[in-house]
Amino acid sequence: MNSYYVHNGTESSGPFNLTELKAKSILKTTPVWCEGMQDWKTAGEITELQSVFRVTPPSINTIPPIPKKSSEEANTKIIGIEKSFFYMLSGILVLVVGTLIFNFFEEGRSAELQQKNNITERNNLQFQLQEKEIEEQKNRIIEQEKQEFERVLKERKQTLNDRLFEIKQKLAADFSDLDQAKDKLAKATDFQFLRTNSERNEDISLIESEIENLKNEIENLKNEMDQLYLELEKIKA
Template sequence: MKTFFLFIDDEQQGPFNLEELKTKKITRTTKVWYEGLEDWKNAEEIEELKSLFVSVPPPIKTFKTPPPIKKPLQEIEVEEEDKILGVRKKTFFISVGIFVLLLSLTFKMMQSFKKDKIEKGNKETEIYNEQLKIQNEEIAKQKEIIAEKERLEQERIEREREKARQKRINEIDNELNIAREELRKANKKLVNVTEFKFLRTANERESQIALAQEDISICQNNIEELEKEMRRLNPKWGN
């Protein structure tokens, strides 16, 4: 239920409901406030309180109404001739003029309102387009920055790969030199063990030859693997 506050004799009173207000001697100019109002208002301005100020008509005085004065017939005919649609010509034309004026003002107000609305819409569209343009420019800048970062990162990765590739090529080159040297030694050892030696049985000779041949095979396989990897890393190698 809505409650009201009163401001009487520089003092705030309340809250009161509508029934309680009926017992208060408030006037039309009494300041009243309730939740939802921005400021105090006169009591007569509040719809719910208008019933508290119903005007009471004054008592009827006893008097004799004078009989109507009869106008001459000629005056009645003149009055009837000066009327249009039951209204005097002067009043009729004034009313028509006021109506035309109001209609013209209404039309101008509508045109002005429509123009303002169109201008407001155009302004909002311009602002939106400008904001959209700025947003698109920011997005484009961000994309450029990201693309540049990706390019630099890709270049870094390529440099790292190339560095690792070159390092491995150098390692393979060294390993090939070592493997070839090991193969040379294994071949030399094979030649040595195949020669005739005193105090060595045939079985010992065959065993030593088999070991030497196995070392040669291991060295050859190692060299083949290294050369295969080298060609994969450096296709121009050996050409």
């Protein structure tokens, strides 16, 4: 009869004979070793120790063991789940995964479409701003041209009025000179004392030439004045 050492998980004790082992109430899972064994074994693995274990009969109310399933019944289940229920769960799982994948790609497509729409809106807004800026530039140019045109008209109107004023002054002077020349002509015609006929005729010719020049100048000034008044009327219109 062999003597056995017992290991309690932290240290070994022994050796013990079968009677002593039985008194220690070892279990089938208790590690034991005896001379001739290469390594520790559980007590339940050693035939000689089977008489050491205490047999406890089951109580009356003990639940009967579950019968082993037949191979045919086992074939109706997959990983412990009824095949029909397993297939239904698999279908639902595939449907859920497919829905998630579809939603993922749909969200990506929507995001891409939204990004394109945002780019288009920005381009449209930029184009509208450019159009507005161009229109404002055109309006500014038109306004500047209008102001420049009004300035030129104002200056031209002032120039015309200044020239009219000069013409009126010149006409007044010419009319005064014409009246004086006519008086001189009348006096030269009537005055004969201490002058020869040739001298008298020469004086009369000079005065008449002066009168003719004054009349031509007055006529030219009047024509110019009429043209200036006509241009002023067009400006006012």
